[in-house]
Amino acid sequence: MDYSDYAAIYDAEYAGYDDDVAFYLSWAQKAHPPVLELGCGTGRILLPLADHGVEMWGLDNCSAMLERARAKLSSRPLETRRRVTLVEQDMTSFRLNRKFGLIYLPFREFMHLTRVDQQLACLHAIRRHLCRDGRLLINVYDVDLVTLVHSRQAADPVLYRQPGGDYLDEQGRQVLLCSASRYDPEQQCLFEERFYETIGPGGQILERRFVRLSQRWFFRWEMVHLLSRSGFKVEQLLGGYFGERYSGLGQEMIFVARLRPRRSWSSVGSMVRS
Ligand SMILES: C[S@@+](CC[C@H](N)C(=O)[O-])C[C@H]1O[C@@H](n2cnc3c(N)ncnc32)[C@H](O)[C@@H]1O
Structure with missing residues (x-):
């Protein structure tokens, strides 16, 4: 999905929206650094996390969105600037040569991967970059x-x-x-x-x-199967950014997953506790 046309208006459109920032901050502060945001865009979430002391990497495939993030970063204090690395790569094929304690895809980014081969490629790339005890957070929504x-x-x-x-x-x-x-x-x-x-x-x-x-759009168990097939175990499914329990239709879904040892990939039992 190409966000080039969106870059000029994105920040103004979402200026009042920060419902999810505290949620990702609380996970990032618990994680082994650094933390990676896939599809970081103009830094709506990434920059506040870096302001709060988190060592952040942001990846996006749209140079116009990243340009905006870089412009906003340039007016931050030096300590914040030192904590941020921005890279232009695709989330289905990225190679960053390091591991992360937390990788997250907020604001329904995963939903831009419309084909199954893209979804699996993204999950495999994440698997290569996640620490053994790291966490993956993916936010998608239920179709109404x-x-x-x-x-x-x-x-x-x-x-x-x-x-x-x-x-x-x-x-x-x-x-x-x-x-x-x-x-x-x-x-x-x-x-x-x-x-x-x-x-x-x-x-x-x-x-x-x-x-x-x-x-x-994704259904709940479809996500669980995709994650399981790619070597993840779903630990939790949340229904919102304030710890809401997932209860069904028309809600946010936030999957919290971790790596599974390779030998247990085929076992789909206890994939998620609801
Ligand atoms: C809805 S915006 C969200 C931006 C930011 N995370 C936020 O919450 O404000 C989605 C972002 O994902 C990026 N994106 C879409 N497909 C991508 C892909 N295949 N690889 C990397 N980034 C992608 C877009 O360029 C855009 O910046």
Whole structure:
């Protein structure tokens, strides 16, 4: 998934969003350093963790997103800058020549890997880079089956205002966000088109932007099997960033996994305790 078109607007759109930062910080502070974020983007999570003293590596395949992260990092104190390493690589094939005590994929990054070979390649790359007693955190979300069924009944994707989606851009101008989503149950993919309109004081449209996103949705046990097949054991499944128990449909899913010894890979018993 190419985020080049998104880089200019990403930080303004998510300026008010930090629900997940304390969650990753608490895991990072317990982990053996360094910590690796896959798909670190503009550093929304990575930079606050480094500010709090965590030695951070961030990996992303989009140079425009990383450029933003580097610009924000350059205005941080020297101690923070020394703690951060940013690399432009793909999460399905990365090689960093070192091991990490914690590797995490926040904000549904794993869902950008729409093909099974990409998902397995990513998990194998993670396996090569995780310390023996390290932890892997993967956040994806449950597909909302009601929305899925409704979208299948509509002839065309409906353009709708995203609840809570409007925001102010970096110059304080109002941006309205509408999107059209198409669910493809055969591919298990959501294709979303986002239309951003920047509105002037007289109501005129000053700027229009367009971003296309594709996300593969995962079911709970599908994730458990993928992880197990790649040599991980799922220790916990959380339903949110505040320690919520996973209870079913339409929720965040955060898988907490660790490496399994190679000889036990084929055993899928006790893959997850719910
Ligand atoms: C939703 S953004 C999240 C950025 C950041 N982690 C955050 O929470 O704000 C997803 C990021 O994943 C990156 N990404 C998508 N596919 C990738 C891949 N195959 N390899 C590396 N990065 C990827 C994108 O470039 C983008 O920066």
